[in-house]
Amino acid sequence: MAAKTYKLGVIGLGEGRSILSAALQSDRWELINVCDLNQDVCRARQEEFGLTRCTQRYDDLLEDPEIEVIAIYTPDQLHGQHIKQALEAGKHVIVTKPLLHSLEEAGSLLEAAKAAGKCVFVGQSSRFFESMIHQRRDYLAGRHGDVDTVETYYISDARWFLQRDWARQKGFSWMHNFMSHAVDLAKWYLPGIEEVFGYGYSSTANQAYGLAAPDDLRFLLRDGEGRVAQVSGSYTKPTLRQIDSGIGCTLRGSKGTSRALYSKLLYHTHFAGEQPITHSFEDKHGYYFRFEGESHHAGEYQNYIEYFAECMDRGETPKPDLNEGIHTLAVMAAMERSMETGQPVRVSDILREYSLQL
Template sequence: MSKKWNLGVLGLGEGRSIISAAQRSELWTLGNICDLNEELCKERCQEFGFSKYTLSYEEMLQDKDIDVIGIYTPDQLHAKHIKMALEAGKHVICTKPLMVSLDEANELLEVQRRTGKAVFVGQSSRYFEPIKRQREDYDAGKHGELDSIETHYISDARWFLEKNWSHQAGFSWMYNFMIHAVDLAAWYLPDIEDVYGVGVTSENTKAYNLTVPDTMKFILKDKNGRSAAVNGIYALPTLGSAVEQSISCTLRGTKGISRSGYPKLKYYTNFQPIQKTAELHTYDEKHPYYFRFEQESHHAGEYQNYIEYFAQCMNNGATPKPDLTEGIHTLAIMEAMEESMKTGMVTKISEVLKRRNISL
C-alpha cells in the first residue's frame, strides 16, 4: 500500500498553493503550517478550514509526524531553511529558486548526502499542462533529433518590487524569475557548457533604487553544439499573455516543432513537416484546476502535479527530479550567465563548478 505523506508548509504567501494541493490529494495530509505573520496564519486556517498553525519553524520541525517540509519563504532564506529541515530528518520540497547563489551548495550537498533525505526543487513550469504535454511528445521522439530551443520568461513584474525582500541582498530578476526559462532549457539540454549573454538595467528598475539587470538575452550551448536562446524581460511593458505567453518553450527538431507556455493552456505542434500550419491543442477545461485563487495568480495545479509526482517517486524508491544536484547545476548555469553579462565573454559551466569546488 502507498504511504500517505505528511506535509508541513513554511511561508504562507505562495505556500497557499501547496496547502490547497495537499488537501486535495489522496497521497498527502496537511500536518502543520507556519509563518512569522500570525494574521496570515489565521487567514490561511480560515480559508482552508485548518485548525492548527505555528509561528516557529523549529516547533514545526520537532513534529515527528511530519515527513516533508514545503519551503515557500523569501528566496534568500531557502538554503538555511532546507538545511534546518534536513538536519531535523525531514524530506524537502523547496520552491524555486533553490538558492540565490552557489555559496552554500557544498554545505547543502554534504548535509543532504549525510542525512539521505530527498530535496526536490519545485520548478513549477515543468508541471503546467502544455509544458508537461510537450515533454511527453519529446520523450516519445516526436521531435526527432533536437537541435534548437528557445525559451523565455517575459513579464512586467514591477509589482514585485513592492515586496520588502526584493530590495534585500540576494534578490535578482534572474534568480527569482528567469530561472523558469533557464530550467526549461537545461531540462532539454542537460549538458550545457558554454554561456554567453547580455543584460541591461532599465530606468524602470533603477526607479526602485535597484541595479540588477531586468532585460537579459543568452545563448547556452551544450557539449554537442546544440543551443538554446533564453530571454528574460521583467520591468518593461508587455503585449500581455493573450498575445505572447509569459513563459514559452519552443523545441525545434529534425522531425517536428512544438511550442508550449504559461499561463495560457495552449500548445502548438507540427510533427508533419510538409504541413505548414501548426496544430493547436487547448486544455481550457483544466483552467479551474490550475488557477484556484483570484485571477491567474498562484500555482496550485502545478503544485498538485508535483507533490503527487514526489509522493509516487518516493513510494516507488525513485528520486524526484529536479533534485538537489540538478538544482545546483542550474544555479551554476546562472552564475555563468551573470559572469558573461559582466565580462562580455563566453563562460564555461565546467569552470564555474571547478572554481566553486563542486562535484555533482
Template structure:
C-alpha cells in the same frame, strides 16, 4: 506498488498558500501543520482554508513525529538552514526555487545530502504546467526527432512588483526570481550546456509609477551551447509593456527538432505543434483552468504544486530519485552564475565548467 499517503508540514505561507491548496486537494497528502513568523498571515490562511493547525515556530514542525515531508517556501537566503534542519529531523523536504540564492553553500548542502537517506526535491513549477507536461511527453516519444534548439522566455510587465519594499533590497534579482523558470526549462532538455554568452541591462522603470531604477538587470538575452553544438536561447524582460498574454505568453518553451517543433505556454493553457506525421496543430487545456488557477486572476501555482507534490509522492513510493534534486538544481545555479559573469563582462563567453571548478562542483 502501495500508494502511501504522506503527511505534510509547510513553512512560509506567502507562496505556501498554493502548497496548502495543493495538499488539501490531493489524495496523496494529509496537511498536518503550517508555519510562518507572521501570526496575522497564519490566521488569514486558517480562515481561507478552514485549516487551523498553524504555528509560528519552525521547531514545532521539526519535532512533530506525524510529519513525513516539510515543504519550504521561505526567503531564498533561509533555504539552506531550513533544508538542513528538516533533513536532520528525519523529514523529506520540498523546496521552492531557487534552491539557494547563489553557489555559496553548495558544498555544505551536498555534504548534508550524502549523509541522509531522505529526499530533497526542488519545486520548479513550470515543468508541471499542463502544456509543458504534454510537450515533455511528446519529446520523450521522440516526436521532435533529434532535438537541435531550445528557446525559452519569461517576459512580463512586472513593474507592479517594484511597489513591494523588499524588491528594492539588496539581493533582489529578476534573474533568480523570474528568469530561472526559463533557465530550468532549457536545462531540462539540454542538461549538458557547456558555454554561454549574453547581455543584461537595467532600464529605468519609473514611468507612471515613479519607481525609478532598481539595481538589477531587468532585460536579458543569452545564447547557450552544449557539447554537441546544440543551441538554446533564453530571454527575459520585466519592466516594459508586453503585447499581452494572447500574443506574448509570459513563459514559453520552444523545442526545435529534425522532425518537428512545439511550443508550450504559460499562463495560457495552450500547446502548439508541427510534427512530420501530423502537420500543424494547436491544443487548449482551458477545461483545467480552475485546477491550475485557484485564486484571484491567474496567479500563484496551486495546480503545478499539486502535480509536483504528487510526482514526489510517486518517487517516494518507488524509490525513484525525484528531479530536480539538489545536484541538478546546483548545476542550474552554476549555469546562472556563468550567465551573470558573461553579462557582467560585457558579453564574454563563459564556460560552465570554469564556474563548477571554482566552487568544487562535480
C-alpha cells in the same frame, strides 16, 4: 493495500498557499502543520483552508516527528538556511524555485543532504503545467526527432512583485526569481550546458526601484554537442499580453517543432505529416488557477506533489533534485559572469571555483 500517505509541513504561506490547496485535495498527502512568521498570514490561511494549526516557529515543524517532508516557500534569501535545518532534522525537502539565490551555500547543502540521506526536490512549477507536460510527452515519444535548438522565455511586467520588501533587498535578482523558470526549461531539454554568453541591462524602471541586477536579459547556452538554447527575459515593462507574456518553451527538431505556453493553456505543434495544430487545455483553467485571477497556480503544485509521492513509493529521487538544481544555479552564475565580463563563460569553471562536484 492502500497507498502510503506522506505527512507534510509547510513554511511560508504566501505562494505556499498553492501547496496547501494541493495537499488538502490529495489522498497521498496529509497536512500536519504550517508556519509563517506573520500572524495575519497564518490567520488568513487558517480561515481560508479551515486549518486548526499554524505556528510562527519553524522549530515546531522541525521538531515534529510526524512530519516527513517540509515544503519551503519563504523568501529566496532564506531557502538555504531553511533547507539545511530541515535536512538536519531528518526531513525530506520540497523547495520552491529558486533553489538558492547564489552558489555560496550549495556545497554545505550537498553535504547536509548526504549526511541526512534525504532528498531535496526543487519545485520547478513550469515543468508541471499542462502545456509543458504535453510537450514533454511528445518529446519523450520522439515526435520532434532530433531536437537541435531550444528557445525559452519568461517575459512579464513583474513590477507588482517588488511590493515585497525582500524583493528589493540584497539577494533578489530577476534572473534567480523569474528567469530560473526559463533556464530550467532550457536545461530540461539540453541538460549538458557547458558554456553561456549573454547580455543584461538594468533599465531606468528597474533602477527606480533601487535594483542593480539587470531586468532585461538575453542569453545563448551551448551544450557539449554544440546544440544551442536561447533564453530571454524582461521584467519591468508592459508586455504584449496577447503574444509573448508569460513563459514559453519552443523545441525545434528534425521531425517537428512545438511551443508550450504558460499561463495560456496552449500548446502549438507542427509534426511531420501533420497540419499545424493548436491544442487548448482551457477546460483545465479551474484546476491550475484556483484562487483570484491567475496569481497562484496550484494545479502545478498538485501535479508535483503527486509526482513526488510516486517517486518516493518507488524509492526514486524526484527531479529536479539537489544536484540538478545546483547545476542550473551554476549555469545562472555563468550567465551573470558573462554579463559582467562580456565573454563566454564555461560552467565547469564556475563549479570548480565553488569546489562543487556533481
